[in-house]
Amino acid sequence: MRIGDLSARTGMSVRALRYYEEQELLPSDRSASGQRHYDDTAVDRVRLLQIFYRAGLSSTSIRLLLPSVEAGTAAPEAIEHLLDQREALESRLRELEAAASRLDEVITAATDPLQRCRHPPTAPLEQHSTGSTTTARDRRPSP
Amino acid sequence: MRIGDLSARTGMSVRALRYYEEQELLPSDRSASGQRHYDDTAVDRVRLLQIFYRAGLSSTSIRLLLPSVEAGTAAPEAIEHLLDQREALESRLRELEAAASRLDEVITAATDPLQRCRHPPTAPLEQHSTGSTTTARDRRPSP
């Protein structure tokens, strides 16, 4: 398939796909006239790239990660990097949970029809309960 | 306190604090000569801002959120925005979990000393088990 087909099948722009190749994340065969050609595995590759990009990883990190992910194994230095990235993801997860927790407090207070008691309206920097983050979801009024 | 003190107490750069004021997120009193002065509540405010910034919210979103968070309640349109941001956080959480899950697979396979059976080395785009994300953590060898 050519780049337009890959774009259609992955939802990524043609520009993005060329950018991935430039970053050595998405190799391509070239026809005699220079056009890029991909096989079906490229679709999965692009989706894998998107998983990492959307998680906030940089091109460089992904480039370091890819061989291990593809091979299903890793050299010792690669493992170090894997663990570093895993820890970074974990701390970003906790940051997101902290923000979600704050939003949940406000949403709960703002959508509670009974307006319970008179808590101090905003307890500054409350110890975030290390529990789950499933507090004030799905409260959007059904229209 | 002046801006240097606030910087020291929050860990944020002086430039960042001025930027927050520019974004109407951190008001300040000004002395006759134009220097910024803050009271103690500013420390909590900055920390709250960081919670949202680190979660990936934009200045604009935070500006819309802040009144509700401070007041502990919200107008109907504000509630809409609260729910939008909450949903955005949720989907970003899921993206992070997807990436973490992929890394865990690789880490497990790469650090497992027994190299279990002969799974296909990389199952392309496996259905991510909707369960928790606590699979292959804390495997870093104690040095």
Place this chain on the structure above:
DNA sequence: TTTGCCTCTCACGTCGACGTGAGCTTTTAC
């Protein structure tokens, strides 16, 4: 008053993942 640190306001620089033409060649459809 001088030293030294802090603060002020412009205002340009950065970095990363693409967007967006410009100008040209290749492939496809009729």
Place this chain on the structure above:
DNA sequence: GTAAAAGCTCACGTCGACGTGAGAGGCAAA
């Protein structure tokens, strides 16, 4: 055979949260 559609390579633009001087003024101690 020709025109539209798709591809190619530069190469500059973008956006957001600050970093980084430049140049000038403010403030407490000696």
